[in-house]
Amino acid sequence: MGLVLQAHAAIFILGNLVASQPLAQRLKETIKITAVNFNGEQMQITWAAKDYFPDRTVTFFYRFGTALQNRAWKQCPNYILEQGYNSGCLFKTEGPTLTISLKDKNGSEELFNYTLKSDFFIKPNPPENATFHWKGDTVTIECNKPKTPARCLELELQYKSKYDKEWQSRKSACCKVEEQGFDPEKCYSFRVRLERTSVCNRIPYASEWAEVTVWRNGSLLDSCADDIKPLSDNVILLISVLAVLLVIFLLQIFVCKCQRFQKSVMPVIPDPKHIFSDLFNDHNGNFQEWIDKTENAMGQTKMECVEHECIIEERTEQENEKEASEKLCELSNMNERDYLSSAHNTCLPPPASDTVSFRSFKFCMNEDMYVIL
Secondary structure: OOOOOOHHHHEEEEOOEOOOOHHHHHOOOOEEEEEEEEOOOEEEEEEOHHHHOOOOOOEEEEEEOOOOOOOOOEEOOEEEEEOOEEEEEEEEOOOOEEEEEEEOOOOOOEEEEEEEEHHHHEEOOOOOOOEEEEEOOEEEEEOOOOOOOHHHEEEEEEEEEOOOOOOEEEEEEOOEEEEOOOOOOOOEEEEEEEEEOOOOOOOOOEOOOOOOEEEEOOEEEOOHHHOOOOOOHHHHHHHHHHHHHHHHHHHHHHHHHHHHHHHHHOOOOOOHHHOOHHHHHOOOOOHHHHHHHHHHHHHHHHHHHHOOOOOOOOOOHHHHHHHHHHHHHHHHHHHHHHHHHHHHOOOOOOOOOEEEEEOOEEEEEOOOOOOOO
């Protein structure tokens, strides 16, 4: 437990300096000291040694009881030092009334004395056996009642979630506090302490904080880092399947990339055995037999590729004779023109001597003439 508290909260003024002494005349009429009674078990008295007794060692004496009881003085058993000089004393609490005295190093000259009520400066111990009850969004915290009357104490609760930066505070009469608005899905840290109220204390001292505990929805955790919801079997199976598919997909991409790279660096050399597989499989290596069959197959393929469908139109005999007569007249006229032109142009070739017969008709033709049957 801390022995030194904030000065503005724990300082009170004591008087009754011994005015007849030279040292007291150099000091002010009052001196500030700090008194703490730790749970009614130990007293701690401190003073500002460097302010009131610079470069000087003083001795501390105390006694419990009233002036009428006239108990013997006791010297400080445990001094508190500051820069090598006595600045406080820690001793056992033996009663509600305390008288203190500061003397010089030898203890012969009294520098300061004062009487106070030790019960007005009690600092309680942290709460013991605090229990948590979590129901819905409500948290209830209880602790054991100390010997001090309940009206003199308050129970303070502080809490924060893992998303909060500052502690939230809630006070209640000893020794039970209840707070609402908690999210069961969040992780919270809790701590509690007892505070001595101003009803019973001159200084409202509070105890040290009890150990911080971590809770989520009524379950005690080691830390908020453990606040991880377990995954269901279906979710785990789905994640595993997706992971396997992803790995397979990445492997396929990697293999394709490797094959492309290999082909670009080392092109594949074609194997001729596949081209001449028929030579060895069907013809037992007989090249002449294989080439003949290959040429025949290629010839048939070419013929099939250039073959066109022929359409033959049937005509009547009268139509044929009429058309032949018309053609004969045209040819006769043409022959006469050709003959006349050939007589004046010696460069033209002589008329052809070929003869074409059609039934009872005969025609003389040259290389520029044709007959349509």
